[in-house]
Structures are given as C-alpha cells and as structure tokens.
Amino acid sequence: MTFILGLTGGIGSGKSAASQWFESQGIQVVDADIVAREVVEKGQPALEQIQQTFGNWVIQEDGELNRRALREYIFKDPSARKQLEAITHPAIRTAIIQQLASATSPYAVLVSPLLFETSQHELTHHNLLIDATEELQIERASSRDGQNAEQIKKIIAAQMPRLQKQALAQDIILNDGHIDHLHNQLRKLHLQYLARSEA
Ligand code: ADP
Numbered sequence: 763m764t765f766i767l768g769l770t771g772g773i774g775s776g777k778s779a780a781s782q783w784f785e786s787q788g789i790q791v792v793d794a795d796i797v798a799r800e801v802v803e804k805g806q807p808a809l810e811q812i813q814q815t816f817g818n819w820v821i822q823e824d825g826e827l828n829r830r831a832l833r834e835y836i837f838k839d840p841s842a843r844k845q846l847e848a849i850t851h852p853a854i855r856t857a858i859i860q861q862l863a864s865a866t867s868p869y870a871v872l873v874s875p876l877l878f879e880t881s882q883h884e885l886t887h888h889n890l891l892i893d894a895t896e897e898l899q900i901e902r903a904s905s906r907d908g909q910n911a912e913q914i915k916k917i918i919a920a921q922m923p924r925l926q927k928q929a930l931a932q933d934i935i936l937n938d939g940h941i942d943h944l945h946n947q948l949r950k951l952h953l954q955y956l957a958r959s960e961a
Pocket of ligand 1: 942
C-alpha cells in the first residue's frame, strides 16, 4: 500500500509552495481543492444531485454550476450548506481515494486546507503541517490574491486554529524564512518519507 502523506496549513502558510516542491521530486500530489471542483463539473453525478436538490437556477446556460449563485444561497442558509456538503463531501472523498490509489510514485501527498476539519486525515498515514504566523499568512496571502488584510483575517478566523492543527500533525515546518529554507526542511522529511514508503 502506498504511503500517503497529508499536507495542510492555513491560508498563505505555504501549502502550494510545499506541494510544488514534492511534485518537483516526482511525488504525486492530489489537491483536495482541485478534486472539489472536478466533482461538480458538467456531467458529474454530484452536479445532477445539486440540481435536483436546489433547482435549475444552480445551472448556468452552458451547463456548468453557477458557483457564485450557490455560494450566495448557502451563505444565507446554513441548512442549505449542510445539504450541499452531504452531496459534495462523499463525492470528494471517493474521488480522492481513487486518485491516491492510482498514484505510482514512491509515496503520494494529499494536500488540503481542510485536512483535519473534514476528516480527510483519515485517508492519510502521516500529516505535515506548514505553519506560519498570522502576520506572515496575511502578508503572503494578500500579496498573492490582492485581498485586503481584513478579508484574510476572516478566512483565518474560520479555519481551525494553529494550535489545534499543530497538535494533530506529526511533522510541522515553520515556514518563516526564505523559500530555500522551506525546501531544505522538506528535503529532510522527504528522505524520511521515502524510507517509510519502502518499509
Ligand atoms: P497556501 O497554499 O498555503 O495558501 P502558498 O503556498 O500559495 O500558500 O503561499 C502564499 C504566497 O506566499 C505565495 O505567493 C508563495 O509563493 C509565497 N511564499 C510561500 N512560502 C514563502 C517563503 N518561505 N518565502 C517567501 N514567499 C513565500
């Protein structure tokens, strides 16, 4: 069985930077955010279920999901959010399991901002947290996305607190230096993961 590493971290912590490094080493990465979009693509069973549950207004003329309309709808109605998640979460989980199972690299990575929040860590053998101070998270995420500090702070407040994530992860990298420093720390762990994957 392939060794599966869970990779997580709050917004702007450096998860994507870490994922890219793993990919550069030939390690296959399954990105939960990408899977979440794939399962509601045109023709997918989850999209049909969403249409049946919420109505035809959730589908655009081109047959794609009207994400914006649905986002606004569930924002106002928490029970609608639950209904939506009851459709999407199992579909996402199934697709993640399939993609991880087809990985051919020595080990595989599941990167997810909500690894612990959505119990996706049940699918992994070991978890790595990319950690950063809130100050750095705000600085990096706002320069990447062009969002203001207040918007980033709201997203951070909605995510699991750093302390809780630190308690759940077996490995933690504090990404508070140069990108080379992140890569050096990843390299050390990568050697351990390779050894584990051979065991
Ligand atoms: P996440 O995926 O966790 O939201 P990213 O990996 O996209 O975070 O990192 C947020 C931004 O900060 C990106 O523009 C990324 O290139 C940059 N970044 C990440 N780590 C570092 C670092 N150690 N030094 C400088 N910039 C970094």
